[in-house]
Amino acid sequence: MQDVDLNLLAALDVLLAECSVTRAAHRLGLSPSAMSRTLSRLRIATGDQLLVLAGRTLVPTPYAEQLSEHVHELARNARAVLQPVNSTLDVATLERTFTIRANDGFVELVGASLMAAITETAPHVRIRFVSKPDKDARPLREGMIDLEVGVPGTTAPELRTRLLFRDRFVGICRTGHPLLTRVTAKRYASYPHVVVSRKRQFSGPVDDALGQLSLRRTIAMVVLTYANAMQIARHSDLLGLVPHSCLGSALLGDHVGSAGVQFFELPVRTPGISVSAIWHPRLHADPAHRWLRDTLFAICKNAGP
Structure with a gap:
């Protein structure tokens, strides 16, 4: 790779972050003139001006804006490769933001406990939860998210997984619903239902089991989240289907009525749910990421039914 200078990659990363030759030079320990020459080399290498004057300030070109996030990830990976592995970690001083992709039920289940654990041991760590519209492995592969939580189902064989807890589906309905006097498969199928489906399908895991009994339920509504299903079931006669872990302590014991x-419990058998942490092997040996996985595992240990 004689024609590739990785120093240019690091310089481009800082220039795009600072949008200033002077500030970029200061961060890299270079003189402004040396930084200016580096910018000229980058312009030749990319065939783009990258940063142009707007009054007295520099602004990125459209191409530079496209490059920015990708360049930052490349520079970070290059630094990780070209420095000794540091296996020690002081979580008390760790400053890092982790992005976790999970559904709303999991966030409600562990969000507060995770925040309490972080506040106690790693006060400078931040967590960013993002929605989970699908099981696409690309965000993990490209470093857009650090960890995913859910049922493994991607076609990416390199991803690592660790079981967090086992779950099961249960039915939900409003307090005082007539079904509760006697829950049978036939009576269960006779009421209208609300189902949760990211793919907007009018079906769920219980339909095959009902079919084996020659029963078919009426699905009146499809929603995107379990929170939506619970809200609708609370204010209607529709029956819902959610993982037991989504219920939370507010729905247990004496708090059911309030x-x-x-x-x-469903009157038919449905497959169990294995909720796992999923990550890219690039982060497997990273001490901070391992600490996050271990912390999440400890919190989830008693989360399942």
Whole structure:
């Protein structure tokens, strides 16, 4: 790779972050004139001006804006490769933001406990939860997210997984729903249902089991989140289907009535749910990422039914 200078990559990363030759030079320990020459080399290498004057300030070109996030990831990976592995970690001084992709039920289940654990041991760590519209492996592969939580189902064989807890589906309905007097498969199928489906499908894991009994339920509504399903079941006669872990402590014991929604065991058997942490092997040996995984595992240890 005689024609590739990785120093240019680091310089481009800092220039795009600072949009200033002087500030970029200061960060890299160079003189402004040396930084200016480096910018000229980058312009020749990329065939783009990258940074142009707008009054007295520099602004990125459209091409530079496209490059910015990708360049930052490349520079970070290059630094990680070209420095000794540091296996020690002081979480008390760790400053890092982790992005976790998970559904709303998991955030409600562990969000507060995770925040409490972080506040106690790693006060400078921040967590960014993002929605999970699908099981696309690309965000993990490209470093857009650090960790995913859910049921493994991607076609990316290199991803690492660790079981967090096992779960099961349960039915939900409003408190006082007539079904609760006697829950049978036939009576269960006779009421209208609300189902959760990211793919907007009018079906769920219980339909195959009902079909084996020659029963078919009426699905009146499809929603995107379990929170939506619980809200609708609370204020209607529709029955819902959610993982037991989504219920939370507010729906258990003496709080069932005040919550306005109650859960019941399904009258048919459905497959169990294995909720796992999923990450890219690039981060497997990273001490901070390993600490996050271990912390999450400890919190989830008793989360399942």
